[in-house]
Amino acid sequence: MRGAVLLLGLLLWAQEPANQPVPYTLADRDRLIRVEERLRSLEKEVEGIQAQLARMESRSDAQFYTLLSLIGLMLASIAGLIGFILWDRRKALEPVQKEVNELRKDSSKLSRLVQSLREYARTHPDLAEILRQYELV
Numbered sequence: 001m002r003g004a005v006l007l008l009g010l011l012l013w014a015q016e017p018a019n020q021p022v023p024y025t026l027a028d029r030d031r032l033i034r035v036e037e038r039l040r041s042l043e044k045e046v047e048g049i050q051a052q053l054a055r056m057e058s059r060s061d062a063q064f065y066t067l068l069s070l071i072g073l074m075l076a077s078i079a080g081l082i083g084f085i086l087w088d089r090r091k092a093l094e095p096v097q098k099e100v101n102e103l104r105k106d107s108s109k110l111s112r113l114v115q116s117l118r119e120y121a122r123t124h125p126d127l128a129e130i131l132r133q134y135e136l137v
Contacts, residue, residue, distance in 0.1 A: 121128035131137040
């Protein structure tokens with residue numbers, strides 16, 4: 001037990017110089033001041049870079065919204081053009097449709113006329129010959 005106490009005392013005596021404060025010299029103080037100055041300059045550079053990134057981000061947002069507006073304008077123009085083309089085609093086909101309807105009315109009259117001529121051609125051979133030439137009989 002005496003040996004353990006002696007060993008413990010020896011260990012405590014050996015650690016005593018390690019617990020003493022380390023002297024802080026003027027060179028250490030100057031070095032710390034330089035490190036702090038460099039840290040402040042780096043912080044300023046980081047703030048400048050952050051400000052540039054913010055400006056670039058706002059610029060890219062503006063460009064994005066401009067591009068989005070142009071795409072919307074283009075789509076609206078295409079839709080307007082398609083609408084105009086459809087309206088123009090309807091207006092252009094209107095006279096043709098009227099003429100087709102008139103021809104349909106006339107075709108029923110024409111078919112009645114041909115039927116009448118066929119009936120008449122039964123009694124008149126010269127008319128029957130003419131109708132055969134035009135393949136109406």
